[in-house]
Amino acid sequence: MVSITRPATADLWSWLAAVEDPEIPVISIVDLGIVRDLRWDDATCVVTVTPTYSGCPATHVISQSIVDALHGHGVEDVRIETRIAPPWTTDWMSDAGKQALRDYGIAPPLQRAQTIAVADIGRGAPAAAPDIACPRCASTAVELVSQFGSTPCKALYRCKACREPFDHFKCH
């Protein structure tokens, strides 16, 4: 049977809000800010996605997860469109998403993403951003261990208070 009733847009959003990021399964793709638009093109539900990093290997999995989720709710015809401009930024991450990251042990991006001033490059090791707090003990006495972590979107820090290492989701 072909469904001719279009689900309400709010329902579509709530279904997508249940789709997890494959690399960080505590944050949904909606809270991550990569679902930019939902619309109908006749009987096709068009989902516009803005990928995080150019080479993020999760991009393909995310597209498939979206299609699967909507199919699961009876939306037969789904098309994913990729939009790269404006580029994805962590400013689009929801507060709920940031809290979920923190609860999971990842320090969320709190600063507004900004372009690094070229004039500041090459002047020695960058200082730890002041608002990165240890997700375990909340201390702000943290130091950068590695500018890259387990995925392109994260960097590795160490808490000098509780001595635990942790991931920081970079401002981007």
Add this chain to the structure above:
Amino acid sequence: MQDPRFDYLLRLGDNALVLSQRLSEWVGKGPAIEEDMALSNTALDLIGQARLWLTLAGEIEGETGVAKRDEDALAYLRDAHQFRNLLLVERPNGSYAETLMRQFLFDAGHHLLLEGLVASTDARIAEIAAKALKEVSYHLRRSADLVVRLGDGTAESHKRMQAALDELWMYTGEMFTADAVDDAMAAQYGTPVAASLRAPWLALVGRTLATATLRMPDPEAWMQKGGKQGRHSEHLGYLLAEMQFLQRAYPGQRW
């Protein structure tokens, strides 16, 4: 002359692709796990950018009425003389000092170029540049930081970084030497005039090298050229032989 965007986009895509392949050679044998991760993440960003640029190159090729090639055909089925990357990015990895110095010299030029490309009148070029710029500014911040730390590090690390800089210097001039493609792009699509990037590059590199206590070689020294026109060193062929092996041995094979 064919649409200058095709060659220009191959240059952008091939720089990212070839450097990504070089960095991938380090995976699993970086000098520390943090460095291993950093190189593989940088390689990942670059392969993503290469895909965007090469896909667009293929679309533009199709718009000119020639059979359009996709990103895979362009990456895996061209021979060395059809690649348009800078000689700098095909340099062998060498020691970690050479890998890092190559990265820094390229990142600085890449960053300045992308900043200019964001203002291109071709919207598709400007959009990819804006996305890539965010990633490349992180690459530059990291490579500049390491150049400072190793240049101003131990006597041994200083010596190796200086030797790497002296060795790679002659491959940097190509970034600022325009040919007919660069000139046509600047005139028609508002891309940066190659020579205009030289002064800001020298300033950025010079400042970092000074902090790193490294001696900047003579900017007027003789420079290699040819990569952008498809005249490569022997190193590219070996790199492609490895990168393209699967598609050459099993044409059309898919995951």
